[in-house]
Amino acid sequence: MPELPEVETVVRSLAPYLPGRRILSAEFDSRFVTPGNRRALAHKLAGRTIGSIRRRGKFIVILLDQGSLSVHLGMTGKLLLDGERTAHTHGVFTLDHGVLLYDDPRQFGRIEWNPRRIDKLGPEPLEIGLDDFVKRLRARKSRVKALLMNQSFLAGMGNIYVDEALFAAGIHPLAMASRLSVARAARLYQSIRETLTLAIEHRGSSISDYVDASGQRGNFQILHRVYGREGEACIQCAAAIRKIVVAQRGTHFCPRCQREPRR
DNA sequence: CTTAATGTTCCCCA
DNA sequence: TTGGGGAACATTAA
Numbered sequence: 001m002p003e004l005p006e007v008e009t010v011v012r013s014l015a016p017y018l019p020g021r022r023i024l025s026a027e028f029d030s031r032f033v034t035p036g037n038r039r040a041l042a043h044k045l046a047g048r049t050i051g052s053i054r055r056r057g058k059f060i061v062i063l064l065d066q067g068s069l070s071v072h073l074g075m076t077g078k079l080l081l082d083g084e085r086t087a088h089t090h091g092v093f094t095l096d097h098g099v100l101l102y103d104d105p106r107q108f109g110r111i112e113w114n115p116r117r118i119d120k121l122g123p124e125p126l127e128i129g130l131d132d133f134v135k136r137l138r139a140r141k142s143r144v145k146a147l148l149m150n151q152s153f154l155a156g157m158g159n160i161y162v163d164e165a166l167f168a169a170g171i172h173p174l175a176m177a178s179r180l181s182v183a184r185a186a187r188l189y190q191s192i193r194e195t196l197t198l199a200i201e202h203r204g205s206s207i208s209d210y211v212d213a214s215g216q217r218g219n220f221q222i223l224h225r226v227y228g229r230e231g232e233a234c235i236q237c238a239a240a241i242r243k244i245v246v247a248q249r250g251t252h253f254c255p256r257c258q259r260e261p262r263r
Numbered sequence: 264c265t266t267a268a269t270g271t272t273c274c275c276c277a
Numbered sequence: 278t279t280g281g282g283g284a285a286c287a288t289t290a291a
Contacts, residue, residue, distance in 0.1 A: 002269060002270085003269060003270095006269070032286070032287075058269095058270080072270085072271085073269090073270090074269090074270055074271080075268070075269060075270050075271095075287095075288095076268085076269085076270095076287095076288080076289090088288085104287095105287075105288050105289070106268090106270095106286085106287050106288050106289085107286080107287055107288080108270055108271075108286070108287075109270090110271090117271095140279090140280090141279075141280075142279085142280060142281090143280095143281090146280085146281080149270090151270095151271085158269055158270070159268090159269060159270085160269055161269090204269095205269070206269095207268080207269060208268075208269080208289090208290085210269070227269095247281085247282090248282075248283075248284095249268095249270095250267075250268080
């Protein structure tokens with residue numbers, strides 16, 4: 001469920017409530033979501049006070065009075081404030097006021113103490129400068145779709161927003177990054193910024209079950225122009241949207257607006 | 264019954 | 278060192 005706009009929305013929905021809260025106790029029951037010693041993790045969290053909550057790439061980072069906690073929502077993870085426990089609730093944070101639940105059917109998400117994975121993330125797409133982005137992009141010999149999904153190149157983009165940004169930029173997902181002109185790379189930079197900014201304004205995309213911490217769905221899915229629209233008419237040229245597989249992910253694009261790169 | 268799903272990591276190969 | 282391809286992780290819905 002979560003790419004940058006969804007994670008940002010979750011963080012914003014928690015920010016008014018979490019800072020200053022004390023974690024009275026924590027419980028974890030999944031060896032996938034919380035690999036390692038779950039009781040030790042719960043023990044480290046008990047008694048901690050939450051300082052702040054922020055987003056880095058697709059990670060939610062909660063700074064504590066001692067140490068920090070990171071939550072990655074994987075594909076189906078949810079952080080819910082005062083929500084109902086289900087068969088897929090794998091984390092429970094009992095606070096001095098309220099309860100924070102981690103719910104994740106597929107258990108691809110991770111809850112980690114002092115995470116080091118975050119150190120390997122590339123720059124934030126809404127913070128990197130144009131020149132830096134263009135230079136980094138054109139230095140890579142990789143399909144542009146695969147590159148934008150690579151979190152060490154750029155942090156936060158996922159399958160939905162890469163497809164949407166490439167459509168907005170008129171770039172084919174199989175185009176080689178190193179062969180994009182400076183002008184086309186610059187257009188991609190702007191398309192990424194506009195797509196992500198608009199998606200955040202619409203509180204993210206709820207394709208199947210994404211909700212923020214208060215259980216509210218996002219609305220950006222109704223504005224998707226290629227993702228999930230295979231066979232439907234392109235909103236710009238009416239050609240049928242095509243779906244192929246790139247980097248093992250369903251990839252949607254307009255064959256007319258995003259021309260096949262010549263090889 | 265088979266396939267695909269908003270993600271990441273690891274292994275093998277070029 | 279870089280990048281591509283495939284498998285794996287667990288669950289559900291179409």
